[in-house]
Amino acid sequence: MNANAIVQKLWRLCTVLRKDGITYQQYVTELTYLLFLKMMAERNREAGSLPKTMRWADLVQANGVAKLDLYRTTLLTFGSLSTRLGKDDIIVMPPSDSASASERKRYTQARPLPDLVQKIFEGSSTFIREAQNLTTLVKAIDELDWFSEERDQFGDLYEGLLEKNAEETKRGAGQYFTPRVLIELLVRLMQPKPGEVIQDPASGTGGFLVAADRYMRARTNDYLMLSAQEQDFQKIHAIRGMENVPGTLRLLLMNLYLHNIDSSHVDLGDTLSNKGKALGRADLILTNPPFGPAGGVPTRDDLSITATVSSYQLPFVEHCLRALESNGRAAIVVPDNVLFEEGRGKALRQMIMDQCNLHTILRLPTGIFYAQGVKTNVIFFNRGKSETSNTKFVWFYDLRTGMPRFGKTTPITAAHFEGFEKAFGTSPWGTERGPDEGETGRWRRFSREEIAARSDNLDISWLREAEEDVEKGLTEPEDITAAILGHLQAAMLEIDALTAELGLPGAYE
Structure with a gap:
């Protein structure tokens, strides 16, 4: 079976x-x-x-x-x-x-x-x-x-149960579950390598960590091609994570165990507290941090830009930036407001583009985080060797406009990402790019100067489509509910940003 x-x-x-x-x-x-x-x-x-x-x-x-x-x-x-x-x-x-x-x-x-x-x-x-x-x-x-067929299939079985749970409980995005097809895409693009420290500061049930380990095992004959010392590093020290929800940590530890991954460096804790510093530096960060209000500001003492921000997404991005080793790379799922928010959001974007090469932004389709409905993106950046002027160009891929509204009745598949994967190229540092497709295509390049002229707003779109036309095709109550929830949550994020900009009591300083 x-x-x-x-x-x-x-x-x-x-x-x-x-x-x-x-x-x-x-x-x-x-x-x-x-x-x-x-x-x-x-x-x-x-x-x-x-x-x-x-x-x-x-x-x-x-x-x-x-x-x-x-x-x-x-x-x-x-x-x-x-x-x-x-x-x-x-x-x-x-x-x-x-x-x-x-x-x-x-x-x-x-x-x-x-x-x-x-x-x-x-x-x-x-x-x-x-x-x-x-x-x-x-x-x-x-x-x-x-x-009966394969001894290690039990880990995949458990991942399947976690996926079913995410679908049924409608708690998928950010906290418990990231679609496997997106996890596998990001791992392929980032190409984790033996000898690297790989971190997920919002581990959930361990999808990114398991996929990264599986990717490396497949290319080293289950690590048998490595020396004894290298094998020891991979099995004990390479994988690092943190999860703040005790019940989710239980599922995470079980998932790692069933995939033969040591959990010595995976712990219960709040990454936005000083405990998060114990994660240390990483060569590769893959994560889908939680979105929305955090119920208070971070208690970390090393966050400068987002120290007074009481939502999750911005402080988590700053953590990732600070945790990267020189030339380390990251792929992070973020909601749209990270791309356009003024105040602390703008300062954080400037910090990323100065200290890192923010080379790619993938605009994800609506609905792939079925329960959440918030519009999301993946930002790809590498930590620079200097502290200034590391970003020269940012490439954008619009996989949102003209796409179906994905949900339980229309799941997203690897085939939907083929165009982006080809345009991204074979370098995990974003140094090999497909050609700019112009105003009618999905893949475009914008210079740092063009972005500065937009007041460092990265919410760039050039393809046009009325979203209501897409939503007219929804028929299932679950998908209609998710669409409504997405609009409400997006509105709340914008209200939080406006509150911060006006200096009113609320989510931000």
Whole structure:
């Protein structure tokens, strides 16, 4: 059974659990717990990592209420940071006040659960109330033939579940899910290389990190073409990320684990706080940061332009700029207001064009972030060796005008990006360009002087089409709702920018 068929089968089980009052997000979380236990068994990693009586076989063999009780106990045990495994693989809990000296000594000498287990199960609990529902879920997972064709297809299966969750919960853009076709495009264009530090400061469920690792493995025979020292770097030190939502971090860690990626440098935290500085410098940054109000200004002490900006997008872009090594490159998804906003937005654009070569802007079609609806772009830049005048020309590709309004009923595919990929060229630094297509084409070049004459406004469009004509073709309620939501969110971003420009109390200083 291939990964897509397994995804569909597991997803259909969600309808069973809906009777237990379980949401799609909670369902994927439950699957994360169960699939982790299953995979520890499949890969013979239970010994020394998981205590006896709390392994997959124990859960399968338990019956009825006893199964549910065991599952709850397992989650409670694994979710406690103070839980320990002793030499005999028996759970050792923190000693009570009345514990003997020998009990206390045994506890202090015991070793902790592996970090990954602690991170995935920290604070875990189950939403399942009916024992029969758990039995149905465990039976289905246990009976599926995961590896009949390819041992590593399980990682793709889990990514498929994350994608289904993003579609159903309508929480895709920025926080949980970036369309795989866009992730794979950006990775191909940026060409991550072994030996580079690759960072996603808003990791979500790990799409960019997994795709970058997969790209490098495919070109090095699963890293076997590298020296032992180079392999060690790739497996432990190359991938770095941060995620601010605990539940999403759980899914991220599971995704990395299933793709055999070490998560030592992936952590829970706010990138816009001083903890974000711990991500360090990077040779390549691939990210789709969250958009909209952040509920407060960044607490980072090294952000100069956006220190008083209380939305996500501008401070995240400044973080990426500051985190890049010399000649490091970045591809960042941003909403339209980053291209035109005055005040701090304009100052940030000037900073990028001075300190970096902002060589390409891709105007994305409407609707590819199905739930969000906000109009988005990808900005590509490389950190310069000097601090001034690094941008000479900016190339724009308009993949928005004249395109269908993508959504659940009209998904975007790799074929839609073929023209842009050809125009972008084969250099990840943007040094090989297709010819300017003029006013009737999608690919055009503007000089730094032309952009300065526009007051450094990068919201440049030359093709014309009434957006309402595109939206007249929408028929599905989901797509119509997404279009309305997109207009409302775009209006809110513009109101925030105007508030900042007028110096009124609000989103900005």
